[in-house]
Amino acid sequence: MDMLKAVVFRAGYEEYALPIGHVMSIEKPEHINFIPNMPSYMKGVVNVRGEFIPVLDIKQIFYHEDTAIDEQVKLIVVQAEEMSAAIIVKEAREIINIQENALKQFTIGAFQATKYFTNVASLDDRLILMIDPDLFLSSLEGIALVKEGMRKELSHKGLNP
Template sequence: MANGRAEVGAPDEIQVVTFKLGEEEYAVDILSVQEINKLLNITRVPKAQSYIEGVINLRGNVIPILNLYKRFGLGTQGHTDDARIIVLQHNDIRAGVIVDQVSEVSRLKTSEIEEASKIYSSINSELIQGVGKMNGRLVILLNLHNLLQV
């Protein structure tokens, strides 16, 4: 993280998948991305958390799908043709998140990532790992450990 010194053994950069949610751009470490799909048939789950959109059957595996608008407390939003499901794997948790549009795969220098506690956001800071500067724009790097706790 950017604090004037690099962490011992930490990579100089990470590869991330960036995506849009409304007007904001977010990123997740590419090593956690299992696959990216068009919106699939989502089955609702009664009495699930409000941000759980439902589940999908992905080649015989039942995957919970999170609505990031609801998870971040941003209200609700309709889906467009560009919407995708990013299936993520973090530790032993596998889940999908619905995003408005997948942007790109790029490299993010760890020295260009500011800690979440130093930024202002309407999103719970526990869901944010940091904010990275990429090609003159800011991307919010998500904390998958906290995000995927369903």
């Protein structure tokens, strides 16, 4: 039976997961450099192994509330088709194997704002929403502006993006 390996995290009171194949690393939220005039969900950039990566607050995206930075908060650095991003999450809880038969299709009609929720993993008493990183990042309003704004701001500061 096929298995999907995923990183489970919390945002708000819900559990979400990203396929492990897209996760580059899990980091502590240190040295987030603020960049002005970005969307409210973008908290700045971090330097991860020589690459400047935008920091996105997933709680701000999903619930329009900022994630309080404490010792439980982590940055999940994901690689998507278009770009890499560091996602601020509450509790990067675990890496799990999900059996294919535990994944249920998740659709909310034609609601485009949640097209990145691809499945729900039904595990005993847990429901975990699966996120497609490519669809997630490409669905963010202004993501092209974020990428271009980062390039300009970093160049202006004399950094090579």
